[in-house]
Amino acid sequence: MSERLEDIAVAMVANGKGLLAADESSGTIKKRFDSIGLESTADSRRDYREMLFRSDEAMKNYISGVILYDETIRQNAKDGTSLVKIMQDAGCIPGIKVDAGAKPLAGFPGETITEGLDGLRERLAEYYKLGARFSKWRAAISISDGLPTWGAVKQNAQALARYAALCQEAGIVPIVEPEVLMDGTPGNHSIERCYEVSEWVLKTVFDELYDARVVLEGMILKPNMVVAGQKAQKASVEQVAELTVRLLKSTVPSAVPGIAFLSGGQTEEEATAHLSAMNANFTMPWKLTFSYGRALQAAALSAWNGKSENVAAGQRAFAHRAKMNGLAATGGWKKDLEKAA
Template structure:
């Protein structure tokens, strides 16, 4: 296998998943606001250090961490760089490289993710700092007369260009096309989500092929097939069956793994749905997690910005990481989740 393929397989190693800690400065401020903590470089560092210092979680259940530009360059309070801190636990550092979804000209209420300008140079710098992989998120909204074919194509094309540039720099691309569950109005059915997700992933892989991306040296980070947050409720089994069916119709077997995002789900729902997928049928790829809020929410609340709460917060984070590790093996159960 190539070096890129080796890294991709390490990211989806059995029982491990990816921590998304790539919140922008604006997003992490909103998170810290919920616990009454001012967002400064120091508090942002302290929060990430609290997570990364959860040794059991990071060594046993987490294979890689997606960082923000600031965080990739930061050091822990003892002066150890976060990159070195993660690598010491056999955890790969990654980096978010897009600059966000921007309004798409000519298409009301649709967006295209930007950040390709200067990306080659940024990726080369990130590789020198120590990033082993990168992430780019595209946003596909469901609503009246959307998504349009133009929106799906534009976002898939940008994802493919990003992925090709990553591989040129020796960095594994995480390709994240997210069909939103919590967009407005968010009342769509699971059937609509399945159709849009199938269309989106089909276009993404067509663009990846045209861009010459090595499919064995990338990771897919898609949404699960779920209804909108205000849509009709469905069973775990329905989510699992439809998600696997969509993936089998669109994702080539050569892709090493699929690391789901948790958008629109509670922590427990994300674990339950992932676990159920492992039992649908034999799958050619590893299925695991790449969660942000679904891994961090309990730890953030327990921490509350207080040094005396660090160990309790790390225990909460470790519990969620363990639950999702079990889910990635098809071994999660609600009684295990609630036993902590």
């Protein structure tokens, strides 16, 4: 495969394919495993991810790349094959989460700043040697009375831009992920408020990317969809699709090759339906696809249930969700296809 940033970015949003976010931190994967009564150990985490990565139907047909956690990019499968090689053999691009998580932002109560810039140049060089060709950095923006503040939006946008520039220097495509949260406190904001904040955030992020001399053709944007707060009345699929496309057209330069949405607290089917409605009903200058974690994995985790005899069932569940989202990435998903599973 080409090593040009622009070519890698285009391959990440290949037609009918999207990204699997398997970059859960140790704390997050423990919560997921707790839900099925499974102890989180290096071996159980490896077994779970190996089950996903060896799902040939999903990985070869619907997944373009996988975002990994530091532990996972270094792990070998039970037979000694590196997990990275298993992905590459399926035609998938390995990626890596490089941020150190959102921490309280000094002087800004209730807001966070994503850390991890210290030593990032050296870590990126190591990850490149381990096979990573793209990376991810998430900035979390909360909505409540008086939030977000300009200071928090600005500082997170600057951090995203510094990260993206370092990635491109290292030959790694940056996924730029500014997430306006649908949950949190109070979590009852309207879809119009989500639009307003998301527009502000994206405009600020692209201003900072420009100032940092980030090559837009060699990056992928991973934004939230425009949705109401988790405790507010849900908007229709059509309204979410229309407002999200309007937001993107007003903020995202056409030079960006692709936009891979996060699911951000939506149900599996909601995330699929919203993506499909956008692709089915609008003409856009970029590819719109998925970069889902829980919305791709929840059914697979439940079907697997931590048992080796359930690997095939877990892979079938994963393949189904991957196929549904692959269809959504071309606007071809239909609700009745869910029942046919």
